[in-house]
Amino acid sequence: MTDENISGTALVLVGHGSNLPDNKQNITVFCDMLKKRDIYPLVEVSFLQKNDPSLLEILNKLIIDGIERIIVLPVFLAKGVHTQQDIPKVIEKATNGKKVEIVYAEPLGVDERIADILLDRASEALKRQADGTYS
Numbered sequence: 144m145t146d147e148n149i150s151g152t153a154l155v156l157v158g159h160g161s162n163l164p165d166n167k168q169n170i171t172v173f174c175d176m177l178k179k180r181d182i183y184p185l186v187e188v189s190f191l192q193k194n195d196p197s198l199l200e201i202l203n204k205l206i207i208d209g210i211e212r213i214i215v216l217p218v219f220l221a222k223g224v225h226t227q228q229d230i231p232k233v234i235e236k237a238t239n240g241k242k243v244e245i246v247y248a249e250p251l252g253v254d255e256r257i258a259d260i261l262l263d264r265a266s267e268a269l270k271r272q273a274d275g276t277y278s
Contacts, residue, residue, distance in 0.1 A: 159190065
């Protein structure tokens with residue numbers, strides 16, 4: 144993607160949300176990682192429930208700020224009710240009658256890169272067990 148193709152584009156990560164602080168922190172760290180790559184002019188974090196800001200709040204803010212195109216990126220492993228129903232409903236509510244382009248990305252899904260991470264985690268677990276640091 145060239146710079147001209149992403150000019151005026153915001154990337155919005157959508158996490159599930161949780162009462163546990165790690166969920167929000169993980170999504171926020173992913174957001175920070177993407178910001179550091181300096182590919183998209185604006186990267187935001189949002190949640191479907193239990194954490195702020197909500198996806199609707201972020202979409203409304205970006206639309207009011209005049210963002211031309213928004214990529215909504217669900218940080219979910221698989222398709223489900225949230226990715227196939229809830230997020231599209233929020234997008235529809237936010238864009239109702241407004242002039243903005245919303246691009247809705249797929250969840251992570253099955254990917255060789257994730258398989259590599261799974262193998263790394265298994266190896267790390269075996270190492271911790273051998274070191275006596277894994278319970």
